[in-house]
Amino acid sequence: MSEPASTHHAHGHGAHDDHHHEENFFLKYFWSTDHKVIGMQYLLTGMFMALFGGFFPYVFRMQLAFPGISVPFYGVVSPTEYNALVTNHGTVMIFWVAMPVLIAAFGNYLIPLMIGADDMVFPRLNRLSYQVFAVSVVVIIASFLVPQGGFGGAWTAYPPLSANPDYNLTPWGSTLWLVAVALEFIAFLIGGINFITTAMNSRAPGMRWSDVPMVVWMICIASILFMASVGPLMAGAVMLAFDQNLGTHFFDPKAGGDPILWQHLFWFFGHPEVYVVLLPATGIVAEVITTFSRKKLFGYKTILYTAIGTGVLSFFVWAHHQFIAGIDPRMANVFTVTTVLISIPIAEMMFLFIATLYGGSIRFKTPMLWALSFIALFMIGGVTGIPLGASGSDIYLHDSYYVIAHFHYTFFPIAIIGSFTALTYWFPKMFGRMMNETLGQVHFWITAIAVNGIFIPLFVLGAAGQHRRIYNYNHFAQLSTPDLQALRILATVSLVILLLAQFLFLFNFFYSMFFGEKASKNPWKGCTLEWTTESPPGHGNWPADQLPTVYRGPYEYGVEGRDEDYWPQNVPN
């Protein structure tokens, strides 16, 4: 079936970037099948989209804090534009930032390195995955440039608003939005199959399933969750596209359709999606916490079973998004129970991370600060979710700023803090240089404080009954609350500070990439396999005859009787 591996690696090579010297710049960086290059492509695209999707809240929060002003670098915001900005902030941040960075970028970069393989099992399929993703990026950006502008029906795209251009006023934008999201799903299905198959079949000799680093497990479980949940929404997307463009009435109650069907299809995907991005972030945090507390990960198997349990349970909680959509109250009871249940495994996971810290010799480097802030902020996010998961209190809190604050206390730690944890931790491996520690810590503290400055006021606003998705509160006598305006301004100012702080990171990132201190093979003294090769690794990751063999688990820190406090996976004894 397959030619022996040695045939194309046979011609002798001291350095292992052997047969790639002849490739030109374009082939190397845009047409490469190397998992590391594809990971970087996903990473840089995700970072670019983070700027794009991060600019939107600046515009709409300025409108909320100072209604009607001409926003600097944008102009006066119209109601339609406001809706498009809110909608696409959510869409872009989840589908074009969180997923590409946490799953695709680090999945691509880390899986082969951490399991001791030279590449993904299907390198060309991997390239195809990024290319489909790149097309989806073009389509979502193009959706802003068409007549009537971008789609404004919220990231959940509920029909009939999303299905009928007479209501949403964006006949082009809504279809392009749907096409972009569907393309993104296809890219991640292709990528996910590659990830799972690679991790299942291509592990280094000697690597048992309990020797696989936690982040690899988490990315694979996330890929399986994605694969198992996105199908019905793919079908739903086809149906919605037909409603928009062919005149079918799948979701139109006037003609025998059912708008609630879309809500079921959307949230059957939408809630597992939370765990699709959460699990890779917890995996990243697990790696960083063990390395920087110089202690074995507490409860490896428990964390793993917990993650699998969370994944299974996440398919039975979706209707908690629909408590006030008119579902049967008896069904609401069932979904309340499952929703509150799912907080148990997640809480357990957080406690296991804290138990890992206990008694460790903790080093507060930038990645560790990010990992610790993930635990702190995500706990706030988790606990504030319980009043929303309980159907009784949700009736009051639904559609208020409380929901937004809760959501961002979960997704900010996942998407932003999780990404920064991973970026600062694996940067030396990816680029062969160290990031500036002082700049990193300054950036960390400003970001970590500013994010609370944004979302604590939103909790208060929501508890005070402020509706979300309102363009200008002064337009409605009952909603106009001048006494709460100071909180809105506080949130907006904090957001501006948070966004400005990101330029520190960008400077640090690009400056260190070229002028940072050179990194050794293993700057953090980690045990996993990626630290046993060069920084950055050459093509093929290791010389073909020196692919590692694994002798033990991934977190053997502080083993007694050894000279050093870590015992890499590939060292025989």
Add this chain to the structure above:
Amino acid sequence: MHGKPIANTRSATGIPTAKLAVYWLIGSEIVIFGGVLISYLMHRLGHPEWAYDAAHTQTWIGAINTFILLTSSLFAVQAHHFAEKKEGATAARWLYLTALGGGMFLCLKAYEWYGEISHGYTITAAPFWSFYYTAAGIHASHVIAGMIIMLFVAQTAKKNEELHRVENVGLYWHFVDLVWIFLFPLLYIAK
């Protein structure tokens, strides 16, 4: 341009890598069709009056198409049989026959749809017809994809290369066949 990575030659699970990936692909497809079929079923159970529209589907054409697809699956098994015996040229011929089955299925479906559309039963005529064309249309796009892949696989199999692909494309074809086994009773027989 590139050789296969060493990663592709390993098999920690004992299942060949390509086959494993096909299983995952089929898994992801099952949930797509599952979403369509469950949405349809829930509506169908809630709307008994859809039966009046369903009465206009042509069960005989559906039955003949079922027979054609099942027969083509048998041909795919034959192709696998000869691929196992390393007789690539014979395997390729059976693959062409399998793809021909898919082609006949599509021709018959086109004839059927032409008749229905010309009688006014278009995709917008009623919710039943929306589901009918959407579900069968998504299935038909998989038939087309399967045929294209099969022709590619046959090209390499003819030269006795990559014979494991014959089994993998067969697995996919059986899955496409199986989806139809669900669609046929739901769209044609249930009146």
